[in-house]
Amino acid sequence: MNSTGQTRYRFHDLVRLYARERAEREETREDRLGALSRLLRTWTALTCRAGSTVRLVPRGTGDASEAALVTRLLRVPHAWLQAEHASLRAVVTLADRLGLDRQADILALAHVQALARTSVQAGTPVRRPARHPHPWSAGAVLEGRP
Structure with missing residues (x-):
């Protein structure tokens, strides 16, 4: 169970490695991207x-049948963002490495904005990363919890 009260299942590192190797062998680069x-x-x-941020994604990316799941996941938005920080960081890093720079930047920015808004709403103090001049920079989010 994570900090949002949701059950969270994680794959063992060996299972993830095996899945990645199979995908690289059996799927085209275009399919993986x-x-x-x-x-x-x-x-x-x-x-x-x-974070109730401005919509940064194209229309048609969501499905009405997923509304109940989204509502349940985001019952406590700040807790969800904190619980998913490592996963968001990993997917942004992977996307950046594979050349999906624009999408990686949009997700990093959305994460920064959402953390800023929900931190204020939750009354959670935010630590300013030492190496970044602005606490909400994409680099700050990718390096650790702001």
Whole structure:
């Protein structure tokens, strides 16, 4: 169970490694990038919703049948953002490494904005990272919890 009260399942590192090796052998680069792009759009939509940020994703990325799931996941937006920080960081880093720079930047920005808004709403003090002049920079989010 994570800090939002949701059950969270994680794959063992060996299972993730095996899945990645199989995907690299059996899927084309375009198919893998397409799957990652869909994942980024979903994470961005959830992150924007968590922070009630301006919509940064194209229309048509969500599905009305997913509304109950989104509502349940985002019951406590700040807790959700904190619980998913490592996953958001990993997917942004992966997308950046694979050349999906624009989508990685949009998700990082959405995460920064959502953390800023929900931190204020939750009354949570925010630590300013020492190496970044602005606490809400994308670099600050990627290096650790602001």
